[in-house]
Amino acid sequence: METAPLVLLHAFPFDSRLWDGVRDLLKPITPDQRGGDRSPDLVTIADDVLRLLDERGIERAVLGGCSMGGYVAMAVLRRDPSRVAGLVLADTRAGAEADEVRANRLGMAARVEAEGVWWLPDAVTVGLLGPRPDEAVVRRVRELILGQDPAEVAWAQRAMAARPDSTDVLADVDVPALVLVGEHDTLTPPALAREMADVLRHGEYVELAGVGHLTPLEAPDAFAHAVLDWRRRAGV
Structure with missing residues (x-):
């Protein structure tokens, strides 16, 4: 059975190398999401994704995203849902940011511009990973x-x-949709992921044991097999 191409959109603050561990099994298209000097709006990245599909002659794709990548996938749905044959939402959320989170994001943006990213791993890594992360991860x-x-x-x-x-x-x-989350994801926790799966008409929920917010990086084999199994069941 022929299936649609899979496009995976990475989390923040990363690039397409986030998906290196799942490439062999999933064979995804993995663009880097870059704003450049354009107005900061995720619709900008959504339009880039749609342009990429056009350039590759892809009419419809299975669209997946982890964290920020999930936000971009939702922005693509706002722009043109007809281009999406299936949806994978990993460690992400549908709701807008709370005021405190929004203020923290803007504060981090200002500090990064002033100081660079040298301090960022220490500020965010603990919250991104599960309780016993592998040292290599x-x-x-x-x-x-x-x-x-x-x-x-x-x-x-x-x-x-x-x-x-x-x-x-x-x-x-x-369209068929998979909501995937790490058992110990504290940023977009399992309870929130279950709610999102319930909102979707054809949503399935999968929880990956032992990991946190970066499921494709922390448990790439489990992530890839969960997506493959879902694609076979859903026929996309």
């Missing part, structure tokens, strides 16, 4: 974060701070 997280452009980190924070609630968008989605 911790090193990889630090390496990827320290390799980011401060201007892009600041752009992404401001864009996420401004994102709207997308619950109504997900409620209208009429």
